[in-house]
Amino acid sequence: MKTNHLSRLNEVWIPNPIYFLTTCTFARQPRLHNDDFLAIALEVWTNCERLYGWKVGQFVVMPDHVHFFAADSARQTTLSEFMGRWKEWTAKYCNRRLAYSTPLWQSEFFDHVIRSKEKYSETLQYLAENPIRAGLANRTEDWKYRGVIHELECE
Numbered sequence: 001m002k003t004n005h006l007s008r009l010n011e012v013w014i015p016n017p018i019y020f021l022t023t024c025t026f027a028r029q030p031r032l033h034n035d036d037f038l039a040i041a042l043e044v045w046t047n048c049e050r051l052y053g054w055k056v057g058q059f060v061v062m063p064d065h066v067h068f069f070a071a072d073s074a075r076q077t078t079l080s081e082f083m084g085r086w087k088e089w090t091a092k093y094c095n096r097r098l099a100y101s102t103p104l105w106q107s108e109f110f111d112h113v114i115r116s117k118e119k120y121s122e123t124l125q126y127l128a129e130n131p132i133r134a135g136l137a138n139r140t141e142d143w144k145y146r147g148v149i150h151e152l153e154c155e
Contacts, residue, residue: 015155016071016072016155017071017072017113017114018057018069018070018071018113018114018120018152018154019069019070019071019079019111019112019113019114020067020068020069020111020112020114020123020127021067021068021069021070021083021109021110021111021112022065022066022067022109022110022111023065023066023083023087023105023106023109023110024064024065024105024106025064025065025104025105025106026103026104026105026106028064028065029064030063030064031063031064031094031100031104032061032062032063032064032065032066032145033061033062033063033136033145036097036098037061037090037094037098038061038144038145040090040093040094040097040098041059041061041066041090042147042149043093044086044089044090044093045059045068045086045149046149048070048082048085048086048149049073049074049150051085052074052076052077052081052082052085052086053072053073053074053075053076053077053082054070054071054072054073054074054077054082055070055071055073055149055150055152056068056069056070056149056150057069057070057071057148057149057150057151057152058124058127058128058146058147058148058152059127059146059147059148059149060127060128060130060131060143060145060146061145061146062130062131062134062136062145063134063136067127067130068127069114069123069124069127069152070082070152071152079111083109083111087104087105087109090104090105091103091104091105114154116154117154120154127146128140128146131143131145131146
């Protein structure tokens with residue numbers, strides 16, 4: 001009997017949930033912490049609401065993974081479809097524009113449903129301090145591969 005390692009819930013019983021998402025590069029290759037990848041990620045994230053109905057909030061790009069918040073604003077695609085499309089288009093653009101080999105991403109991603117304002121604040125702090133914990137910056141402001149597309153509000 002085969003089990004799905006990262007099976008996802010078909011329904012979340014929280015109105016308008018915010019997800020904290022993490023996806024890693026294939027073989028954890030450090031390919032992401034540069035201005036060219038950041039421009040591609042921003043381009044794709046900016047189009048996510050129009051194309052897939054998902055708003056992207058705060059994010060941090062690390063050398064071999066990305067953390068970001070997202071919320072389904074239109075109920076037009078599932079979380080897995082949205083993440084698949086985001087990974088697909090960032091990989092295609094990186095291949096075409098930066099000559100990155102494929103695959104760019106691991107096939108799985110990790111998601112965490114934010115269940116309270118307190119947890120949202122804690123997770124925002126975790127995201128902001130990620131480059132410091134990794135020894136890549138002394139202060140949050142020193143890491144330029146971070147930002148926000150939409151301000152997301154936890155209900």
